[in-house]
Amino acid sequence: MTPMDMLLTRASTDLLAEPAPSEAQLSEILAAAMRAPDHGKLRPWRYVVFRGEARPALAERVIASMLRLDANAPEFKIEKRRKRFSTMPLVLGLGMHLLPNHKIPLWEQEIAVGAAAMNVLNALHATGFGGIWVSGDITEDPVLAEEIGFPAPHRLAGFLFIGTPEGDLPAPKRPDPADFTASWTGKPVTFAADRS
Known part of the structure; x- marks a missing residue:
């Protein structure tokens, strides 16, 4: 597989074993994260590894977070999250170690964390593994973030579920890059992707 083949065949999956x-x-996979663009060399990414019995313990913290955020969370959603967080082969917590008063704006620090996470997903695919980035309302819960190791002003960016893909990765239909690209000629551009 060429490097471009690798990039063009990567797909997220939660069908992991x-x-x-x-x-x-x-x-080695996390070493790829260290190659992400990082204005100011702040290295704002942080990773927490959940293996073995740490997974069901994390699942219970996630459930408690759900109920803090919504006391009426549906039971099916609670059980789905409990099962997923407890049984994925490996869960990687994505933290953002943020410096709010730094000359590098917060949004750039957050984007660097996202770029590093994408490098992790690409490295997983390149080494025969797979993963999916999950987030949702729980990433906004400062209590959960602190329980994991990200007290404010630091934050939780989500979790990567990681393992070996079960079967072939799906080949989702990807949009045409031309719909998201425009050449500037001195006037504001428009994009085909934005036309209804």
């Missing part, structure tokens, strides 16, 4: 990357493999 054992094995998850070993500690040595995960270290």
Whole structure:
């Protein structure tokens, strides 16, 4: 597979089985994250690894967060999250170590975390593993973030579920890049993707 083939065939999946990357493999995968664009070399990404019995313990923290945010959260949603967080081969917490008063704006720090997470997803695919980035309302819960290790002003960007894809990765239909690209000629551009 060429590097471009690798990039063009990557797809997110939560159909994951054992094995998850070993500690040595995960270290190499996370080394790819360190290559993300990072204005000011702040390295605002942080990773928390949940393996084995740490997964169901995390699941219970996630459920408590859901109920803090919505005391009437539907039981099916609670059980879905409990199962997913408890049984994924490996869960990686994505943290944002933010410096609000730094000359590098917060939005740039947050984008660097996203770029590093994308590098992790690409590295997973390149090494035969798979993953999916999950977020949702719980990422806005400062209590959960602090319980994991990200007290304010730091934040939780979500979680990566990681493992070995079960079967072939789906080949989702991707949009044409031309719909999201325009050449500037001195006047504001418009994009085909924005036309109804």
